[in-house]
Amino acid sequence: MIQRELVDRLSELPWLDQVADTVSGLTNPILDSVTGLKDLLHGRWLGHALHPVVTDLPIGFWISSLLLDLVGAGKSAGLLSAAGSVSALGAVATGLADWTPTYGSERRLGMLHALLNTAGLTCQVVSLSARLRGRRLRAIAFSATGLSISSAAAYLGGELVMNNGVMVNHTAWESGPEDWTAVGASSDWAEGQTKPLEAGGRALLVSRFGGQFQAISATCSHAGGPLGQGEVKGGVVTCPWHGSQFRVDDGEVVRAPATFCQPRLQARVSEGQVQVRA
Structure with a gap:
């Protein structure tokens, strides 16, 4: 054209x-x-x-x-x-x-x-x-x-x-895993620890707080940056690309330029294994 x-x-x-x-x-x-x-x-x-x-x-x-x-x-x-x-x-x-x-x-x-x-x-x-x-x-x-x-x-x-996808939600098309998928033993996480991993081809951040596990997408909603490479401090992860910040327990935006929250996945412990699903 x-x-x-x-x-x-x-x-x-x-x-x-x-x-x-x-x-x-x-x-x-x-x-x-x-x-x-x-x-x-x-x-x-x-x-x-x-x-x-x-x-x-x-x-x-x-x-x-x-x-x-x-x-x-x-x-x-x-x-x-x-x-x-x-x-x-x-x-x-x-x-x-x-x-x-x-x-x-x-x-x-x-x-x-x-x-x-x-x-x-x-x-x-x-x-x-x-x-x-x-x-x-x-x-x-x-x-x-x-x-x-x-x-x-x-x-x-x-x-x-x-x-070009400027200021759109870069997690909008992410999906899965549809079924409960094991990502590691619950003993692999110390209290307050966040670990980057993958489940069903989807990059995730899985955290443990108060003995409970939470999982959010590790693809930054702002520009698709790798949150798994970002610093996690005080329960907040900072995107290494543009500095957007999100709470790792629920994906809420703490600091712009991101405006969309990180998608949150279900997480549970079954037979000593941490499992997640969309």
């Missing part, structure tokens, strides 16, 4: 790496310095990524503004145009947070997505300025141009999510 070839070529533009390095160098210290900011922007409290939710606001406002302009409701169009520009700031902040853990072609494509959205927002601000000075036709022209640019950026955003 033509659009597929175009996206592939755009995602390999080398100058995007240079821009990305500059942007991350400026923004990462801010995101890292404010406690809880990443959790807020990633949407850990929401249970999934916040960015797609927030992006509906500016696009909806700007489309409505343009339609009102076309029917002559200039004042109402101006109000919605301003609301769209203000709400776009939230989309910028959440999108930036989701972009920071990416790398390679995803990082470059995300940077292009951000640049196009910045251009679209700039056009909307110019449109609003023209509107305030009574230049209606100029305002409509920049509004339409900005919306067109933002639509192209939205297409790239769809590529990042649907094709």
